[in-house]
Amino acid sequence: MTLLMKIIDLRSDTVTVPTPEMRRAMFEAEVGDDVYGEDPSVNQLETEAAALLGKEAALFVPTGTQGNQIAIMSHTSRGQEVIMEAESHVFYYEQGGIAVLSGCQTRPVPGVNGAMDPDRVEAAIRGENIHYPVTGLVCVENTHNRSGGCVVPMENLMAVAEVAHRHGVPVHMDGARVFNAAVAQGRPVAEVVAPVDSVMFCLSKGLAAPVGSMLVGSQAFIDRSRRARKLLGGGMRQAGILAAAGLVSIRSMVDRLAEDHENAQTLARGLNEIAGLRVDLATVQTNMIMFDIDDARWDAESLAGAMTRAGVVCNANGPRRVRLVTHKDVSAADVAEALDRTAQVVKAGPDGKAAGYMY
Numbered sequence: 001m002t003l004l005m006k007i008i009d010l011r012s013d014t015v016t017v018p019t020p021e022m023r024r025a026m027f028e029a030e031v032g033d034d035v036y037g038e039d040p041s042v043n044q045l046e047t048e049a050a051a052l053l054g055k056e057a058a059l060f061v062p063t064g065t066q067g068n069q070i071a072i073m074s075h076t077s078r079g080q081e082v083i084m085e086a087e088s089h090v091f092y093y094e095q096g097g098i099a100v101l102s103g104c105q106t107r108p109v110p111g112v113n114g115a116m117d118p119d120r121v122e123a124a125i126r127g128e129n130i131h132y133p134v135t136g137l138v139c140v141e142n143t144h145n146r147s148g149g150c151v152v153p154m155e156n157l158m159a160v161a162e163v164a165h166r167h168g169v170p171v172h173m174d175g176a177r178v179f180n181a182a183v184a185q186g187r188p189v190a191e192v193v194a195p196v197d198s199v200m201f202c203l204s205k206g207l208a209a210p211v212g213s214m215l216v217g218s219q220a221f222i223d224r225s226r227r228a229r230k231l232l233g234g235g236m237r238q239a240g241i242l243a244a245a246g247l248v249s250i251r252s253m254v255d256r257l258a259e260d261h262e263n264a265q266t267l268a269r270g271l272n273e274i275a276g277l278r279v280d281l282a283t284v285q286t287n288m289i290m291f292d293i294d295d296a297r298w299d300a301e302s303l304a305g306a307m308t309r310a311g312v313v314c315n316a317n318g319p320r321r322v323r324l325v326t327h328k329d330v331s332a333a334d335v336a337e338a339l340d341r342t343a344q345v346v347k348a349g350p351d352g353k354a355a356g357y358m359y
Ligand SMILES: *Cc1c(COP(=O)(O)O)cnc(C)c1O
Pocket: 062, 063, 064, 065, 066, 068, 089, 090, 141, 143, 144, 145, 174, 176, 177, 202, 204, 213
């Protein structure tokens, strides 16, 4: 037994801490008042993010949730309906912000691993009828969080966007992890987001910045979004301190996501070999793993708790499902260690003590 057990935190890629290069960049950042448009670091980040995604303009926002909500506010009017995948973050995890902030109602469409059937999207788009709300927006999510980081296939994305655009409806992508989608497909991110009108992506997840997300789209959309950000209290002042880290994220933290994907593959295959656990390997496409528990002695809460006490920190994601996420602060050696500890914990059972580890 090691006296100091290394904590391997697999809860999320949001736990990544800034790199030394980011801390240096933050220390040295040129700053100004961004509400006056005078922060050179923020301006640089917005310019580079827009160029990288192949859109006209970008806006630095404090969080991904705020970025999505601003996008919905900018695209819609009160009383409209927003079509979204039924397991999406905007539907599931944003406190009904669409209703609160935009005065819109949601129209969830079930998907397969995050991909909505374009025919079902088309069927959900409202026609002309005085009783109906007007369809204001279609939201897609890539990668798709609740399916375990699945990539929305390019053909699907294009088909959904084509349907929406044919009906005059804009498309927003919740691309919190769109760089994972791009790296997994070996495509430039601009190609992945080309079918959609606006994109939110997170700097603070796998790209390891301490804070921040970007909203990207046309100049007119970003102009409206800048007003909406101020309304929500997201007009930050010397935010260049944060943007400096974000610049390091988009310049040098993208390609290494492939490493997280490889680690996720190793972790998934290893978990599948532990008796009582099961991973659908087809859904392990980026940096997330969902495993299901067949061993009747365990439920997800108790197993996640026992793993956490053994230094493999994770969360339940359903009654019998646990989620693990790889990221830059988890090495290949950590993955091997996590597998070893997990096997011991599972084998020992809820009442047992896994040999070698302190509960
Ligand atoms: C994390 C996440 C968000 C929100 O990001 P926060 O910065 O935590 O508000 C939005 N969408 C998806 C798919 C996410 O995974």
